[in-house]
Amino acid sequence: MASIKENTTIKEYQNFVEEVYGLSNDRHFNTWDMLTNIERFTMRGLKGIRKKDTEKTKMNLIIASSWFMSLMNQLHINVGDEVWKRFPYVCSCCGSCPCSCKEKKINKRQKIFVDNDKKPDTLENFQKMFEAIYPSKNRNIEDAGIHLAEEIGELSEAVLAYRGNHKEEDFNKIKLETADLFSCVMGVFNSLKLNVAKELSITFSNNCHVCKKAPCECDFADVIKFIS
Ligand SMILES: [Zn+2]
Ligand SMILES: [Zn+2]
Structure with a gap:
């Protein structure tokens, strides 16, 4: 039985997605299918914000995140490593915690010092790190949702550029x-005051959350039934 624990690391979460959905993803979905599903479920999540x-x-963003991890598995990107490189307990732009981009009117990325001793061990502690860098009281959830949508657009653009050029810099x-x-x-989860790792451990306590199998054996009709 595959499951996600409340004290999961990002790597363990990524491995869980591979164990449960890797086979089905390899057989049924290409990069564009995965990007479309990341977009599809995130947009459903944004509708939840509006309503x-x-x-x-919560549910739609959890499903979108599974697709996101699936895409990262296909591209062989270690999500935890990349998150830490970009956000080493400071804002990736101004280099401070909490972020001071607005006050200091910073619009050019500053050189960032990485202190590996501060690296969070678990997903929960990564979430807390983001609350420390970008306190949710400083924005409303609609803004958090718009920012999320922007970033999906930027990820799609980056994948399109890489698939066109096959260059290392585009992969970076x-x-x-x-x-x-x-x-x-x-x-968004910080704005909702929800612990992502805890929610994942509830949803993924026993293999695929829809068919309860690992590897997942869902057909498209099952998934539609589940989310409708
Ligand atoms: Zn900043
Ligand atoms: Zn399934």
Whole structure:
């Protein structure tokens, strides 16, 4: 039985997605299918924000995150490593914690010092790190949602550029956008005051949350039934 524990690391979460959905993803979905599903479920989550329906937002963002992890598995990107490189307990732009981009009117990225001793061990502690860098009291949830949508657009653009050019620098852009998107997912959950790791451990207590198998054997009709 595959499950996600409350004290999961980002790597363990990514490995869980591979164990449960890797086979089905390899057989049924290409990069564009995965990006479309990341977008599809995130947009459903944004609808939840507009309707002030926390359950809808939470569930759809959890499913969108599974697709996101699936895409990262396909591209062989270690999400935790990229997040830490981009956000080493400071804002990726101004280099401070909490972020002071607005007060200091910073619009050019500052050189960032990385102190590896501060690296969070678990997903929960990564979420807390993002709350420290970008306190949710400084924004409303609608803004957090818009920022998340922006980052999905930027990830899609980076994947399109890389698939066109096959250049290392374009692949590096995908890694940066991966970290930015992850930070925005944490931002929305921080605005909702929900612990992502805890919610994942409830949803994924026993293999796939719909068919309860590992590897997942859902067909498209099952998934539609589940989310409708
Ligand atoms: Zn900043
Ligand atoms: Zn399934």
